[in-house]
Amino acid sequence: MDKIKWLQQMVEQSPTDPQAHYWLGKELAENDRWLEAIQSYSTGISLCTDDTLRMEIINELTKTSLRIQQTKSDEMIETTEDIAASAEELLEREDKSEETEMDQIIDFTPRLKIIDGKAPKTVKKGKEQITFTDVAGLDDLKKTITLRIISPFYNKGLFAKFRKKVGGGVLLYGPPGCGKTFIAKATAGECKANFYPVHITDILNRYIGESEQNLKAAFDKARFQKPSIMFFDEVDTIGMSRSKASEYTRGMIDTFLTELEGIDTSTDEVLIMAATNTPWDIDSALKRPGRFDRLIFVAPPDKKAREQIFKLKLAGRYAEEIDVETLAAQTEFFSGADIENTIELATENVLAEILATGDERPINTNDLLHVLEEIQPSTLEWLRTAKNYVKYANQSGLYNDVEKYLRVHAKRI
Numbered sequence: 519m520d521k522i523k524w525l526q527q528m529v530e531q532s533p534t535d536p537q538a539h540y541w542l543g544k545e546l547a548e549n550d551r552w553l554e555a556i557q558s559y560s561t562g563i564s565l566c567t568d569d570t571l572r573m574e575i576i577n578e579l580t581k582t583s584l585r586i587q588q589t590k591s592d593e594m595i596e597t598t599e600d601i602a603a604s605a606e607e608l609l610e611r612e613d614k615s616e617e618t619e620m621d622q623i624i625d626f627t628p629r630l631k632i633i634d635g636k637a638p639k640t641v642k643k644g645k646e647q648i649t650f651t652d653v654a655g656l657d658d659l660k661k662t663i664t665l666r667i668i669s670p671f672y673n674k675g676l677f678a679k680f681r682k683k684v685g686g687g688v689l690l691y692g693p694p695g696c697g698k699t700f701i702a703k704a705t706a707g708e709c710k711a712n713f714y715p716v717h718i719t720d721i722l723n724r725y726i727g728e729s730e731q732n733l734k735a736a737f738d739k740a741r742f743q744k745p746s747i748m749f750f751d752e753v754d755t756i757g758m759s760r761s762k763a764s765e766y767t768r769g770m771i772d773t774f775l776t777e778l779e780g781i782d783t784s785t786d787e788v789l790i791m792a793a794t795n796t797p798w799d800i801d802s803a804l805k806r807p808g809r810f811d812r813l814i815f816v817a818p819p820d821k822k823a824r825e826q827i828f829k830l831k832l833a834g835r836y837a838e839e840i841d842v843e844t845l846a847a848q849t850e851f852f853s854g855a856d857i858e859n860t861i862e863l864a865t866e867n868v869l870a871e872i873l874a875t876g877d878e879r880p881i882n883t884n885d886l887l888h889v890l891e892e893i894q895p896s897t898l899e900w901l902r903t904a905k906n907y908v909k910y911a912n913q914s915g916l917y918n919d920v921e922k923y924l925r926v927h928a929k930r931i
Contacts, residue, residue, distance in 0.1 A: 521545055529558075534720070534735065536566035540575050547582050555582050564742035567731050647707040653700060654830060654854070655823020662814060663705055667789060671709040671745060687778055687790040687809050689753070691797040692816035692920075693897035695855025698793035701816065702749045705791065712746040714739065718755045721770070730773040737777040737788075744787040753792035759801045771801060778809040795900065797917070798907050805916060815919035818853055818897045821846045827857045835865065837881035845886055850930065851895040863889045901931050 525542040532538050539562030546555035559579040566572040650660050667688060690698040706713035714736065721732045733756070740746045750756070760771055778790060792810060794800060804810050819827060824846035832840055849857060864885040872878050901924065908921045924931065 522549065522551075534565055534739075536562040536568075536571060536575070538562075539565065540571065540578070543575070543582075544578060547578070547585075552582055552585060564739055565735055567735050567738070647710075648700070648703045649707040650704050653697065653704050654826035655819050656697070656701065656816075657822075659701065659814065659816060663701070664708075667705055668708050671711065671789075687792070687804075688812045688814060689797065689800075689805070689810040690791065690793045690814050690816050691795070693818060693853055693900035694795050695853035695896060696816050696818055697854050698816045699749070699751055702747070702791045702793065706747040706749075709745065709747065709789070711789070712740070712743045713749065714743075714746060715749045715751065718752065721756060727769070729767075729770045733770060733773050734777060740788050745789075746787075747789045747791055750790070750792040752794060754794045754796050754799045757792070757800050757804050759799060760803075762799070775801075775803055775809065778804070798911060813916050813919070815917075815923065817920075817923050818851050818895070819857075821850075824849050824852060824857060827854050828861075831858050831861050832881075835861075835881060838883070840881075840886065841883045844883065845890070848887065848890050849895070851897050851901070851927075853895065853897050856893075856895050856897070860886060860889050860893065863893070898931065901927075905931065
């Protein structure tokens with residue numbers, strides 16, 4: 519295995535390590551693979567939080583860029599014949615005109631103008647985009663998200679006229695298993711923006727100060743690739759109330775607050791979405807205007823949504839025509855995860871019967887109804903807990919959405 523392939527594997531294993539991108543860029547440059555080297559350096563700069571390493575990467579990027587300019591000025595090809603042919607094929611594939619070829623070269627000058635804010639952003643290859651058409655039901659929630667989140671991305675001129683920022687923070691909350699993560703991915707697909715899920719394991723580090731640096735690096739990456747959507751699942755793990763936080767985690771919460779809205783930070787064209795099952799445990803400073811100033815309640819799926827979920831989860835299984843309307847009527851307050859669990863239990867029962875009797879048969883509606891007699895929706899515990907918080911801790915009106923939902927279903931909760 520040659521050195522470049524080995525370094526490429528290192529980058530794949532540690533895609534957020536700026537040093538890996540730096541050393542890969544150096545090796546590519548030494549092998550006259552200029553364009554690939556510049557791409558690797560640029561990625562390293564976007565991820566780097568160490569000033570010394572950042573300056574080193576910028577110096578190497580400048581050297582490589584000047585080398586390309588010199589090649590263009592002298593009208594000489596200083597790379598090997600294979601690299602020259604590869605670059606020529608790449609440019610011909612995008613635009614065979616001489617003017618476009620010149621533009622491609624100019625893009626890599628030391629000005630570091632890597633992203634054109636006016637150019638349409640393309641979806642990253644290899645990543646399937648999820649949109650609202652993939653989300654079962656939740657029509658009211660989709661309308662709310664379209665108005666508050668998607669419209670600003672598509673009407674930037676109108677919002678700029680009213681000096682309304684495109685971006686900011688949105689907090690999705692509700693019972694577990696109701697599709698908060700899925701709706702966030704669908705929102706990114708609707709906005710045609712880069713989607714960056716941030717996991718707690720990507721942030722936490724046992725060394726003092728490292729967690730804060732990891733969190734800052736995640737925000738820097740999203741700002742570098744804007745328009746973009748960052749998504750923090752279970753955000754209460756890094757945004758818990760500081761009155762309950764330990765000395766170790768308090769610094770991370772302060773960094774989170776600063777990155778969302780600080781003197782020298784900006785979330786323009788960067789939408790920060792987060793999901794939590796316990797919004798009341800999140801620090802109050804995170805929920806003030808300018809940070810997570812929009813709280814959206816993701817309720818258990820309604821009857822129409824439950825019918826669609828049953829259809830989606832039963833698709834491809836060995837089953838008769840299932841009466842999803844009857845099943846939806848019997849599963850009030852069931853989350854999407856509860857419905858999937860119901861189907862899994864029914865499938866297990868049918869398989870156990872087949873193995874015992876030797877008679878093969880498909881899943882039918884009665885199998886699912888039999889399971890429903892034995893299980894309860896997992897959302898009820900959350901809704902009853904929320905009922906107490908809404909009653910005694912909703913002076914600011916943050917939980918008006920869930921209060922309205924609870925009022926409608928009060929007799930059955």
